[in-house]
Amino acid sequence: MKNFIEILVCYDIESNRIRKKVSDMLKDFGLVSIQKSVYWGWVIPAEKKAILHNIHNKYDLQISDRVLVMDVNLASNAKSILIGYSDIELKRFEDDVQLVI
Secondary structure, eight states, X not given: OOOOEEEEEEXXXXXXHHHHHXXXXXXXXXXXXXXXXXXXXXXXXXXXXXXXXXXXXXSOOOTTOEEEXXXXXXXXXXXXXXXSOOHHHHHHXXXXXXXXX
16 A cells, blocks of 8 residues: 655745646645645655645746645644634545545
8 A cells, every 4th residue: 555645735825827726736636725825635755746846847936935845644633723614624624534544
């Protein structure tokens, strides 16, 4: 079985066009939007590498743009860290976690 990595991607990108492209790319890799510019999910190492490659080389980021991609362990603490989300959003997050664990 492949080893999955749980990652969190946060970004602050000025250009609407590039921000949309990054968002679409993250969704294509199966990441879930937790907030407008925050995505979470499970990927294999090659997918994480592809995400980083795309961000570095495919998109014309400006010097003021910021992107954070980091390994996390949120699934085990989901209930304690998700504050202000509706029961439906919490259920969706838990369902996504259950699909991978």
